[in-house]
Amino acid sequence: MSEYNDKIKEISARLLKECQVDMVIGFRKGSMPMMNEPCFINNAEDAAQLVWDSNCGINLANYLTNRKEKIGIIAKGCDSRNIVTHIIENKISREQLYIIGVPCQGMIDKHKINAMFEGEIQDVAENGQKITVTIDGKENALEKADVLQKNCAVCIHRNPVIFDEMVAEPVEEQKDVDRYADVREIEAMTSEEKWNTFEELLSPCIRCYACKNACPLCYCPTCFVDESKPQWVGKGQDPTDVRTFHFLRAFHCGGRCTDCGACERACPVGINMRVFTKKLEKDSFEQFGWEAGLTLDERPPLDTYRPDDPDDFIR
Amino acid sequence: MGIEPDRIHYSWISSAESTKFVEVVKEVTEKVKALGPNQHFAKHEAKVA
Known part of the structure; x- marks a missing residue:
């Protein structure tokens, strides 16, 4: 999923440069592993801060409530559904939004990973479906499928349902999940x-x-x-x-x-x-x-x- | 929710349906009496040592 990074930065910088939006709501690297933090990007130069990986579980629709400006927002499947709900409930208008859709492959469960290891986790890196957790300089390999957030494991709407531009081709939806x-x-x-x-x-x-x-x-x-x-x-x-x-x-x-x-x-x-x-x-x-x-x-x-x-x- | 199903009743009774009202109230009272006092969602005084 981290391959979306360049595209997200490029789209966000373009929107801000062309003044199509006043700000872009996305994620930047947090100060702790597995804790990307939501951020408001106001000018094109700062768009380079934006990141996307499996630690973007926070729902960005939360930051749209009663906003007045034009907003670009990075939205995975569930964010996009909450954006729809926000629009239906008149908490934001569709015209104010430029939705940058991100096909999602699930977020990783920080509670679960923290519980799996003793000691402080220094770094969590990902490469496709492989997760590498570094503790005391020692690397531990995990399969992403084993550490997905519980809701992501049973998600059937990974692709955004509403968007103005997608950062990548839609991913295959999970079928036959209970x-x-x-x-x-x-x-x-x-x-x-x-x-x-x-x-x-x-x-x-x-x-x-x-x-x-x-x-x-x-x-x-x-x-x-x-x-x-x-x-x-x-x-x-x-x-x-x-x-x-x-x-x-x-x-x-x-x-x-x-x-x-x-x-x-x-x-x-x-x-x-x-x-x-x-x-x-x-x-x-x-x-x-x-x-x-x-x-x-x-x-x-x-x-x-x-x-x-x-x-x-x-x- | 952990509340006994017989404790909660829903009914639609028109203002003209007095007999239905009586029936429903009787039945609700009987069922709730059978269950006894509600123990859940009731705050109990803190035990002082």
Whole structure:
């Protein structure tokens, strides 16, 4: 994927030089391995800072909310779907955007790689499907397929769904992936088992809200967790409040979540809160035939009514 | 979510359907009584040593 670098720099420099956009949102190398950081590039000379590799898991659509200027944005499959969602929800207009589409081959899971090794990782380099992790000067070889982020391993929309220019030919989409094995496992549990599973899942949560800050859907000016009149949810680490936060956040993402994995990636304690959003994603698909962010021409299921909407639960 | 399915009921009752309202309320009450008090999503006082 890193071969896209030159093309991204070239397109971005051109857009800025020709004043087609006021800035380009992309990634530059972070100060730590596997942590590329989002950056705003304002002039053509700085476009050389832009990078692309398997550590660009942050969802850049997050930086578009209510922006007024013309923006060039680097978008992989999931970013592009969140850009569509942003446009549908009037958080940015299509005319303001020049979307530089990047066919994605998956991002690597920094939690997983960190957990695989003892000691501090000094460098993570990639060459095609090979990942080389350097620790204490010693190189360890990994296969990228083994260390993909969990959401990337089951991704079926790697190519951008909306773009003005692509940096490369589309990649082949993954077929025959079982997207919801983990959700089905939980669905099969009794309510008591579910309760205990979630209790365990959420027990490490420190309420840092990294998940909601990384999420492009969480753009409310005041989040319900921060409201004080009324205070919907307690602010501490009481398990009831932690659970209320995670459940409500997931429900707010119902029919909107693209499973970009930004929340899980951002979590400092490695909670897989994606099981909640994935359940809603599965329901949206099964009950309404809806996958978020694929088209600008259709309204999401939660803001439309259709006479054939499922209503078996009402008696 | 870990909440017992019988604790939550959805129904559509018109203002003209008084008998249906009574039926539904009776049934909901019976089912929830059978489950007993809700233990989940309830905050318990911190245990002081």
